[in-house]
Amino acid sequence: MSGYTESQPFSRTSAKEEDAGPRAVGNAQSHRLRTGGLIDRKAPLRFTFDGQVMTGYAGDTLASALIANGVKLVARSFKYHRPRGIMTAGSEEPSALVEMRSAARREPNTRATTQELYHGLVASSQNSWPSLRRDFMAINSLLSPIFVAGFYYKTFMWPAKFWETLYEPLIRRAAGLGKSAGQPDPDHYDKVWAHCDVLVVGSGAAGLSAALAAGRTGARVILVEEDTRLGGRLLSDGGEIDGMLAGEWLRETSAELEAMGNVRIMTRTALFGVYDGGTYAALERVNDHVPVPGSHQVRQRLWRIVAKRSVVAAGALERPIVFPGNDRPGVMMASAVRTYVNRFAAMPGRQIALFTNNDDGWRTAEAIQDAGGSVAAVVDPRGQIPAAYQAMAKASGLRMLSGVVSDIKGGVDGVRGIVVIGNDGRSQRISADCLAVSGGWNPNVGLSCFHRGRPVWHEDIAAFVPGDCPAGMTMAGAAKGEFSLGECLRDGHAAGAAAAADCGYHKNAGTSAQAGEEAYAISPLWQVKGKGKAFVDFQHDVTASDVTLAQREGYESVEHLKRYTTLGMATDQGKTSNINGLAIMAAASGRSIPETGTTIYRPPYAPVAIGAFAGHNRDENFHAWRLAPSHHWAAARGAVFVDVGLWKRAQWYPQPAEKDWLQSVSREVMAVRNGVGFCDVSTLGKVDVRGADAGVFLDRVYINAFSSLAIGKARYGLMLREDGIVMDDGTTSRLAEDHYFLTTTTAKAGVVMQHLEFCRQVLWPELDVQLSSATDQWAQFSIAGPKTRDLLQALCDPAEDLSNEGFPFMGAREVKLRGGVTARLFRISFSGEMAFEISVPARYGNAMAENLMIAGKPFSVTPYGTEALSVMRIEKGHVAGPELNGTTTADDLGLGKMMSRKKDFIGRIMAGREALTAPDRQVVVGIKPIDVQRRLRSGAHVIPKEELPGPDTDEGYVTSVCFSPTHNQWLGLGLVRRGRERYGEVVRIHDPLRNEDYEAEICSPVFYDPEGVRQRG
Amino acid sequence: MRIACPYCGEREVGEFSYLGDASPKRPHYTIDDGTDPVVLEEAFNEYVYLRDNVAGTMREYWYHGGGCRSWLIAERSTLTHEFKSVQAAPGAGAAKVTLQGE
């Protein structure tokens, strides 16, 4: 493999002989240990960072591979463009954010610490120009005396118009970290559900112990781990469990768990949210460790896990100490140094200094020495070596300093030395190329706080521990503030067994594994004051002096602090900075840390790709497609479809010679008016209403009466909402004494069904009536035009009497079709023509359309779409969606007379309110432009002819328009104040949006056959 | 959020739609019984518009539109979203069977 060389690996025995400084970049794995680590030295992987080709091993993260290659500088900070390196080894990383991949797969702000290395990985640094080393915007550092917290609230106000044109564009360009792809994401995402009794989050000592205990009881367990493998801190810190090395115990435990059929182990799966009803959200990184997902594979999978109980063993996060220069590349968390050394066999420096205020930090010195590395000094303000490390210190001649690190010497490539001020006040400089820092550990309480539980301050460990957890959740191990390995194992076991028992699994959970009880003594140290920038929030460049400035200006509440300084609002959500920030605020305001409080923890725990939340519901699959029963027939005829809710409806059927939609639609209209046409109207909502009280029920939901409707007849009905406003309309037929067939508009089908069920189940449970939705069960066609009866006769069994006497207007009954299918036939008309609607079982929908064409051939039958349907209803003055707009009353629609005075019905009382019965309401009228050439447009407003447009003269608007081929001009319906009194009045149609202003006449809305002769013929 | 439908079992909230407070009751009246229309309007105004809007446990209507189409009455905390009980409305399910059970 070209580019890979095994020259000069870091040796466990000869580390000090290596000559490698900052220029080691590019030297192949100059900082790699010869042995050890959970990496596969037989599987070298080539990768590229900022164009530089390097090599790592399988098992590496991008961060560990960069460290192994001696790379320190990997990023620039948000505001000051300070050089930054790798600080942590986990998802809490604030600094080492890179752009992964390229083109449409470019991912900004990816943590190098969680990105698995793969062969061919391409990453680059972000937020720098022209290069990471020579970043022009580092000039911001010079302006930093001005660029303090909240500076932008105090300036950029003059002159006012410069904000959008000058200041803001500059700020916007400077802000942001990485560049997003800006192209459609080519990858796929999946969304799935899982159910279990006990969900265990985290697979460190506590999590494994919990999973084992719960699994042994027989409970269904899901164990999720964000890392690529189980083990948590065991992978970095080792230790001894049940007399075995931790690694061995880990193997045995994993094997036992894997053998259990009731335990599901999910690695690369990060739990990020806790929602109601025991619903947890997790993201599985299915293919982020390969260049491109395989075909038919997803990039990531969103898991919604429903668990009766959960044990959250999410561990703890080590916190930094705030001191000048603490952001230099090479300043790392002490535990991260252990991870890189032990797990990844990568030594972050040749001379590593350690700054710790607690016993745990000392383990880093031990780990470095065990791996053959060199510890420059250990700085501990407490002034003594913990008992456990005294022997080690003595044997290795460890340099131990009582004091604090007060400054970092170094440059763009990182730490070159540290300045230590002893407890005796003396200052000295120590040469080092890496500083491991431990300010103590914060239990990872985030998940416990997502339901707004507040964590509780624990003085012993100087940290917050979980307070009230979401229902069903238990925290265990370090996440709860139990820091020793033995305690983590016991606590996890107890929590796992208890969770299983809560789910009804009481079988023997076995005994907990045993381990030692390492001491964890800490003397809190939050800040070392001194000259120079001391960072609290590394990504957002919030310094200690920003925090105290916020305090001086009265932004004292932690939430004000966060919002004013942007502390904790970066991509790491303050995992390494929040507690330090509020400790400094507490000190500045003279309050205790618990008095100062914490900000609200918000999901997701770690950022999640938007694509994962959408899954496959994107682009054309955003929402389902509902297809009418004759859809495929219509598509084959070349119909143009329109979206109506989720439905695709045939809008018109273009013919080869037609030059535009208007020509097609006008042809279809004239074909119906002069001959016969048909249209699939199956999208109308259909409800079967049955029962002895069906008529009474309908009387109560419609404003007009239905109990009086004769069997075999149909009637137009209007429904109100309880507030007296029109809800929906449709035709309802009585098929038998106790059987009605109700139709709704397409748009309101679902809403009306829900409403009817409410009336039946909640308001009038005593009525004997049942409802079933039959929308999808029936294919329904409107057949309209003077030759309708001819066509139907060709379609129906000859025995069916379709004459005006045998099947009068508004008749409704079953008929037998030629071939034996039973259909329902309704003599109703929306077009104003002689018309029927015919229903057949939906599976015959496509065949019905074909048969209508065949049977109608002698009459030149013409299929028509929704557009022609709409033209004819406007010509006929029927109201539809644009008029039933949720603010109109029955009277507004000209249907006030339908309201029965003899019965209660939904909406009756409220419809009588003064403002709904006022004489100056806007009511439905017809609108006819004076200039017959003029195209009328919906949404234009109606102004009295001699008035100027203004709020007081705005008297209504055009609701629906069509080009009427029957009248050979544009016509419309409108809602106009006192409209019915104004027939004949010429008004001004004002449409400033489209620069139009013209005159029109207000008229009756019925433009076609006002006497209704044709539909009765 | 998950709702234990008495007919279907526990289901995800996405299957349900929400109407709101179940405490307002639709005023009952008979036509031309001499009730002052103003009194009736007041009663309906209260029913249609006014809400206690409690911060605590509330009885409320949910509709299992994505399942059995039953109207349910749930007791749920508006502070924690926790469901305390879920019952079918009196006429839910097969009307006659349910009525017999009462």
Add this chain to the structure above:
Amino acid sequence: MKYSIFSLAKAAMSGHRGWTRAWRDPVPKDRYDVIIIGGGGHGLATAYFLAKEYGIRNVAVLEKGWIGSGNAGRNTTIIRSNYMLPGNVGFYELSMKLWERMEQDLNYNTMVSQRGIINLYHSDAQRDAFARRGNSMRINGIDAELLDAEQIRKELPFLNYSNPRFPIMGGLMQRRGGTARHDAVVWGYARAANDLGVDIIQNCEVIGFQRTNGRITGVETTRGNIAAGKVGMAVAGSTSRVAAMAGLKLPIESHVLQAFVSEAIKPLIPGVVTFGAGHFYVSQSDKGGLVFGGDLDGYNSYAQRGNMPVMEDVCEGGMAIMPMLGRVRLLRQWGGIMDMSMDGTPIIDRTPVEGLYLNAGWCYGGFKATPGSGLVFAHLMARDEPHPEAALFRLDRFRRGAMIDEKGQGAQPNLH
């Protein structure tokens, strides 16, 4: 201290040690002429306008937590005046005009940014509805443009034009719409009101009303009783709870609305875009995060947090029209309590209880109303009559049938 580049530069010389509190932290007095309950944007703006426009300076704003801790601090920062119905149109434009001079009025950079708002339409019916709305705006002197698909493509070339579920046919644009820095609005009003003598009292929760002969004469708080000539409520989200202490039942429900922000990325989206065939709207903050949201969760809630179905629904909407968002990561999710009124329109009125004034029912549109709401509520409290631009926001409009229902959804708050 006046804020300017000069004062900033001067302060920099002394390490910014010279800055003082933006607003005082006073001990409550025994009595105020006016007490405003609620230290959000509306409450603070009301106090500011009472002092500035109506000469009433003995005013206290009582806030149970920290100022801006309610919806003022958790909205998606959009400002616009693209309303349709009488009552709304004039009021929101009044508010928009106040936004346009806010920074100079307050001497605080609230980052009012008129980068434009586009409401996309996806059907002829939706276009017609937007035409009606846009014409209403124009007739009232408000800028509005109806853009067709080609014009939208020029403004927003990154939308999904190739394989959308619902084709993008055009949009209604208000170029004067945009965003403002929500927290800064709170702080700016607090500082300006403070400078005019208003007492801003944080961590002071009202737990009861004092009444004499039925009239409100003061409030009981966690920091003692305070007498008042008049008391105004600006506590959206908690309106019903506070009103109940005065024995009032209101046409309001509290619902949760979620909002989301992505990681900060370099500029991608110019203004505000709303999807017309799904629940998704988005803008990009000056810091680089995409701020987006969608529909209410749909159930009554005071929990200030929502659930996954809506989060997924919003992201699905985003991926329907902007599939380029796939790899952008969602960083934070939060929820606010919406004061949902029964017609989707606010209520600014006197209450049946004398001395108690109501500013409520803002649904999810309260932020953009902040300055206007402050001015008209101050007017109402100072003059005891509604401001002309808020004359239709009456409490009794439901009883009268004079609802202002832009969406036509009726008395179903979760549908507005």
